[in-house]
Amino acid sequence: MNKLTRISLQNLQALKQMYSADRVKNVVTINAITNILDRIEKTPELEERVEFLSLNDSWKQNGTLLIKNDSRIYFNSLENSPYESVKNALDEIKIKDEITFVSISDKFRPILKDFLWYNGLETTFEQGTCGYYISNNDAKNYPDSILPNDLEFRSLSLENVDEINEISPREGGDDLNYIRNSIKHKETLAIFEKSSNELIGWCLAMDFCSIGMGVVKSNYKRSRLGSILLMTMSKKLAIEKNVDINWNVVHGHTISHKWSLSLGLKKFDTFTWLTAKEKKIEDRLEIENGDANDHIELSAFKIDKRLAIINVYNNPAHNIEQLKATLIEIKEYIDESEDILLIGDFNYNLMRSNQLETFLNRKFGMAVLLPREATTNAGTTIDGALYIRVIHESS
Secondary structure (H helix, E strand, O other): OOOEEEOOHHHHHHHHHHHHHHOOOOHHHHHHHHHHHHHHHHOOOHHHHEEEEEEOOOHHHHOOEEEEEOOEEEEEOOOOOOOHHHHHHHHOOOOOOEEEEEEEEHHHHHHHHHHHHHOOEEEEEEEEEEEEEEOHHHHHOOOOOOOOOOEEEEOOOHHHHHHHHHHOOOOOOOHHHHHHHHHHHOOEEEEEEOOOOOEEEEEEEOOOOOEEEEEEOHHHHHHOHHHHHHHHHHHHHHHHHOOOEEEEEEOOOHHHHHHHHHOOOEEEEEEEEEEEEEOOEEEEEEEEEEEOOEEEEEEEEEEOOOEEEEEEEEOOOOOOHHHHHHHHHOHHHHHOOOEEEEEEEOOHHHHHOOHHHHHHHHHHOEEEEEEEEEEOOOOOOEEEEEEEEEOOOOO
């Protein structure tokens, strides 16, 4: 029986050593373990909230790891494709309303998409990034930074939360709480104007990469302050925490990609950041028509007002007229949908003669995309399944 079990804090050092066999490829996992253990040491109550999990202790064989912090999930594994331990571990996740996956290597992207589909989840945010890496020694060798006389380095304070939230987007979830907790519990570095105390630029340490959310206000972007800020923060973390440095750049941000390469970092992987929630089931419908001699039952519901699932029982021994009449009865319900999955028991000969498909096209302007027929295991009733696209007049 599969079960997610906690990895003890003592065993995490052994797990980190397994990933250290390839420090570049696995820098996200190594830094995540290092950063979170460091935070737990400073704030012991985090140990209850942040869970390091593995499937049946599979971490000992293949390094499969799942880190869960409330609804935020990170996972990785040293096993080879098709990553069965990862699939089985994800199957054990209990979902409450919303889930966010952070810094997931794109080698797991097909598994992640399957997980969303199997669990009926709708993606509300998705962002792809390229990961950049520089070794601990190279980061330590960055030159000491010198700011103009009117500027100074300082750590961020909670007074800066609202301003940062207005200017700097991030990877889904509760922005204010994320920024507030980052300032309270993680390393930060910012540039301030001395006389006015204006916040010029900042960067925050992250659990799943060394540095995230590096920002310089637009009127200072040509001043090289961004490079100075990131090099200073990288050197600080390399010395104080003895870690390699990695950060992410969103796909398509050409200048940021060139900038990262100019600072001596190298690309090492691509990642997905994704938030999903349970699809909203609504507009339930129940209809029962006819009598004992010609009886039909129909139930339906909609998922996010787009996909209507209509389940029908129409005695296969009877004709299809009662089904037609019932579908006409819910014409408005059908017209408000984009796609329809019509499933149930139909008369096999009528299905084969395309009478139902012809009727749907004529009365509702529907195009049957994927007609399918199958028998039950007992080989008795013929089940029909029609996937339908509603063709609205405006299209």
